[in-house]
Amino acid sequence: MKLGLILLIVFPLSAAGIILVRMIRAAGLYVKLLGKRIVTCAETEKPAAVEVAAGHAAMEALVGEAHLRLSDCSRWPEREDCGQACLSQIEVAPDDCLVTRMVEDWYRSRTCAFCGKILGEMNWIDRRGALLGPDGKAVLWDEVRPEDLPGVLATHRPLCWSCYIAQTFRRDHPDLVVDRPWKRIGPCGEIAGEPKNQPGVTNPPAHA
Numbered sequence: 001m002k003l004g005l006i007l008l009i010v011f012p013l014s015a016a017g018i019i020l021v022r023m024i025r026a027a028g029l030y031v032k033l034l035g036k037r038i039v040t041c042a043e044t045e046k047p048a049a050v051e052v053a054a055g056h057a058a059m060e061a062l063v064g065e066a067h068l069r070l071s072d073c074s075r076w077p078e079r080e081d082c083g084q085a086c087l088s089q090i091e092v093a094p095d096d097c098l099v100t101r102m103v104e105d106w107y108r109s110r111t112c113a114f115c116g117k118i119l120g121e122m123n124w125i126d127r128r129g130a131l132l133g134p135d136g137k138a139v140l141w142d143e144v145r146p147e148d149l150p151g152v153l154a155t156h157r158p159l160c161w162s163c164y165i166a167q168t169f170r171r172d173h174p175d176l177v178v179d180r181p182w183k184r185i186g187p188c189g190e191i192a193g194e195p196k197n198q199p200g201v202t203n204p205p206a207h208a
Helices: 001-034 054-064 088-092 099-108 146-155 159-171
Strands: 037-042 047-050 070-074 128-130 139-142 158-160
Touching: 001 054, 037 088, 037 099, 037 146, 047 088, 070 128, 099 146, 128 159, 139 159, 158 159
Parallel strands: none
Antiparallel strands: 037 047, 047 070, 128 139, 128 158
């Protein structure tokens, strides 16, 4: 009788433990597979932006082995019937091809093209960084199509949020901007000195 009672307690607890482990595993997989990724299309050998069906993979992980499949691709709907060979790239390095990861790694090691400030970690919520194109136009990250990201990172330079606001104001209101060609030094763009004899600029008297 006692053995039967023990078994009645142990078996449900063991089953609940197995289910809990599978649920944790499925939840972790779901979070890991979220987000847009950049892969090299097997057909065109060019960058493509894709998303993995994270929910489908998580449901499969609950009952067995998860199999990846795409839920979206920048080449769809025209090539929606492709063999999804690009999934092998995600299976090998799921984090390295994330758009956010690529941007953060690129941004972290650079300085602002205007003020020279070290940019550090990307802030996706507030005061996001931006990009300066070869044409001198400043754009935000969300204005760049994910599939164009590799090419953009090769041709653009990073901007801090403050310089992006300043350059956007200069572009939209050029009649309100006065250029003062002062020399800027230091990581925060400190001004080294004031220009002498510049037209339209009055220099303050020197202090005794």
